[in-house]
Amino acid sequence: MRKYWELMKSQIKLDSAYTIWYWSGTASTILRVFVIYAFWSAVYDNRVEITGIPLSTMLTYVVLATLLSNYSAGVGYELANRVRNGEVAIELMRPYDLMHKLVALDLGTKITSSVRNTLPIIILSFIFIGINLPHTWFAGPLSILSAIIGVFIGAQLDMIIGILAFWVFYIWGLRILRNAILLFFSGALLPISLFPDWLQTVSTFLPFQSIVYVPVAIYTGQITGSDIYFSILMQLVWLVVIFGIIRLLWSFALRRVTIFGG
Amino acid sequence: MVNYYPENREYFEMGCSMIEVRGLTKEYTIVKKSPGLRGAVKGLFVRDYTVKRAVDNINFSINQGELVGYIGANGAGKSTTIKMLSGILTPSSGEVKVNGIIPYQERKKNAQTIGAVFGQRTQLFWDIAVRESYHLLKHIYQIPDKQHKETLEMFIEVLNLGPLLATPVRQLSLGQKMRCELAAAFLHNPSIVYLDEPTIGLDVAVKTRIRAFIREMNKLHNTTVLLTTHDMQDIEEICNRIIIIDEGKVLYDGSLASIKERFGQKRVIHFELDLEGEFTLPAALEGKANVIPGEEEGKISLSFSSKEMNAADVISAVLGEYRARDLTIADPKIETIVHEIYERGV
Ligand SMILES: Nc1ncnc2c1ncn2[C@@H]1O[C@H](COP(=O)(O)OP(=O)(O)OP(=O)(O)O)[C@@H](O)[C@H]1O
Numbered sequence: 001m002r003k004y005w006e007l008m009k010s011q012i013k014l015d016s017a018y019t020i021w022y023w024s025g026t027a028s029t030i031l032r033v034f035v036i037y038a039f040w041s042a043v044y045d046n047r048v049e050i051t052g053i054p055l056s057t058m059l060t061y062v063v064l065a066t067l068l069s070n071y072s073a074g075v076g077y078e079l080a081n082r083v084r085n086g087e088v089a090i091e092l093m094r095p096y097d098l099m100h101k102l103v104a105l106d107l108g109t110k111i112t113s114s115v116r117n118t119l120p121i122i123i124l125s126f127i128f129i130g131i132n133l134p135h136t137w138f139a140g141p142l143s144i145l146s147a148i149i150g151v152f153i154g155a156q157l158d159m160i161i162g163i164l165a166f167w168v169f170y171i172w173g174l175r176i177l178r179n180a181i182l183l184f185f186s187g188a189l190l191p192i193s194l195f196p197d198w199l200q201t202v203s204t205f206l207p208f209q210s211i212v213y214v215p216v217a218i219y220t221g222q223i224t225g226s227d228i229y230f231s232i233l234m235q236l237v238w239l240v241v242i243f244g245i246i247r248l249l250w251s252f253a254l255r256r257v258t259i260f261g262g
Numbered sequence: 263m264v265n266y267y268p269e270n271r272e273y274f275e276m277g278c279s280m281i282e283v284r285g286l287t288k289e290y291t292i293v294k295k296s297p298g299l300r301g302a303v304k305g306l307f308v309r310d311y312t313v314k315r316a317v318d319n320i321n322f323s324i325n326q327g328e329l330v331g332y333i334g335a336n337g338a339g340k341s342t343t344i345k346m347l348s349g350i351l352t353p354s355s356g357e358v359k360v361n362g363i364i365p366y367q368e369r370k371k372n373a374q375t376i377g378a379v380f381g382q383r384t385q386l387f388w389d390i391a392v393r394e395s396y397h398l399l400k401h402i403y404q405i406p407d408k409q410h411k412e413t414l415e416m417f418i419e420v421l422n423l424g425p426l427l428a429t430p431v432r433q434l435s436l437g438q439k440m441r442c443e444l445a446a447a448f449l450h451n452p453s454i455v456y457l458d459e460p461t462i463g464l465d466v467a468v469k470t471r472i473r474a475f476i477r478e479m480n481k482l483h484n485t486t487v488l489l490t491t492h493d494m495q496d497i498e499e500i501c502n503r504i505i506i507i508d509e510g511k512v513l514y515d516g517s518l519a520s521i522k523e524r525f526g527q528k529r530v531i532h533f534e535l536d537l538e539g540e541f542t543l544p545a546a547l548e549g550k551a552n553v554i555p556g557e558e559e560g561k562i563s564l565s566f567s568s569k570e571m572n573a574a575d576v577i578s579a580v581l582g583e584y585r586a587r588d589l590t591i592a593d594p595k596i597e598t599i600v601h602e603i604y605e606r607g608v
């Protein structure tokens with residue numbers, strides 16, 4: 001366990017060193033938040049609410065969703081690169097589990113960006129955009145818990161794409177497809193409760209809404225009461241299922257490396 | 263295969279050697295792709311395979327503390343063997359045992375006891391400073407604090423790493439990087455270290471330092487070393503045994519001393535000639551001397567056996583047909599011996 005902890009720490013140190021990346025990341029997120037704010041203010045114009053959602057709730061949703069969707073990528077890219085340049089083989093000579101190592105590195109990156117990027121922007125959003133506090137006092141911690149699970153689900157889905165690099169050499173096509181699906185079905189653009197009924201139904205059977213919609217909707221109160229616990233349970237189920245899929249794919253991939261030589 | 267190492271056999275049977283390899287074979291299947299769209303579509307239904315046997319029924323066993331040079335021409339199967347020994351590749355058939363472990367089955371356990379340098383690839387952490395890399399390795403290999411500190415201090419001294427510690431690996435020169443890699447490979451005091459071309463592209467000073475370091479580690483910890491290289495000086499200075507392979511098969515396995523003794527009557531004369539056109543062997547030397555082309559225009563070396571000819575005859579035969587600017591008679595070098603073995607077999 002200690003080794004993964006140290007790997008995570010080293011990643012945090014590394015990320016903290018790249019100040020230019022940090023600032024450009026922060027700047028682009030602030031810009032996106034601002035555009036969203038302007039867009040939704042214009043859409044609401046003189047109306048008080050749209051399909052039962054008041055402007056302040058909508059702004060709260062879209063701002064938090066934008067921030068959270070920053071986390072939906074993971075280390076799949078890193079893994080795919082290592083597959084392509086053959087470094088995966090070298091990693092197999094180390095006394096650690098590559099999947100665990102990648103997760104540790106990913107956590108490191110995400111912790112850094114939470115502290116340096118997300119948190120300040122949330123505070124700015126409270127002050128300047130006037131986003132709401134959590135719907136109820138216990139929706140706060142539950143939405144954080146749900147967000148953490150969601151971040152893991154996003155990272156694991158990304159890992160699946162990374163592992164596919166063992167079979168599909170150029171995976172940018174897959175990645176673009178994934179981004180499009182995520183943007184729509186994760187609820188990063190719009191609350192899924194605004195989707196037509198049939199699309200909402202489809203969405204409940206997919207893992208993507210667990211990444212953004214569920215945690216943010218718990219926060220804003222679109223998911224309430226016992227639905228909250230049910231949603232979090234579903235997230236956990238997805239996490240376990242996807243983890244299982246990864247382990248299975250990884251064992252196939254490993255066989256491939258060790259038999260074909262990468 | 264000729265085995266000049268009778269005592270090996272016993273270790274083999276007793277099973278207390280460090281590395282044991284029996285009937286080891288690795289075949290790569292390579293999918294043949296036809297060009298173009300039609301080929302791609304066709305590839306979905308029928309697949310043409312070619313099978314490349316990179317390692318072919320190899321046997322050897324290496325005892326603790328041996329310094330073994332594993333040599334062979336490009337594509338002979340050296341790296342493939344090392345990959346199987348380190349658990350990265352699964353053999354197609356045959357047995358491997360390293361330290362009592364089957365590497366490809368217990369990859370992590372094996373990883374804990376081996377160290378490796380692959381000359382063409384870095385194993386350090388690309389973006390972070392060298393010192394940080396070593397700190398991470400300490401935790402990855404779970405090296406006790408005290409041992410880590412002492413080992414590192416010694417490595418810094420011997421490999422002169424002091425000025426490099428604060429630099430990220432990606433900013434190091436090749437030679438600087440290689441010194442750091444080597445330290446990383448030995449840091450957790452592995453019982454076996456695989457070095458795949460550790461001196462590739464390095465200047466003489468760095469090579470010397472690295473060779474001294476490897477010998478030193480062997481002396482201190484009785485570390486077993488398996489080394490591949492194309493630089494015969496590495497072999498002469500580090501190894502006490504060599505295994506020569508060609509096209510995946512073992513050609514020679516024995517001590518460095520015995521190969522020198524066996525081929526010791528080999529002599530080499532280096533000529534610097536004023537050549538007009540190609541060099542052709544004078545008729546008098548036909549079948550008796552071997553031409554080893556030199557790197558520069560006009561530089562030619564001839565190897566021959568001192569039993570069959572004496573040096574004076576060779577020189578006069580060459581001078582009868584060419585004008586020589588310079589010539590030197592060299593000691594038999596392992597390099598020429600190996601060249602000979604590649605060409606003609608043992
Ligand atoms: N992943 C692979 N897939 C298919 N063939 C391979 C693969 N790796 C190596 N080979 C082939 O196997 C043979 C042995 O390769 P190997 O890398 O072991 O040679 P080597 O002795 O290390 O050579 P060098 O001195 O050039 O490093 C070569 O013919 C090579 O083309």
Ligand SMILES: [Mg+2]
Pocket residue numbers: 340341342458
């Ligand atoms: Mg090689």
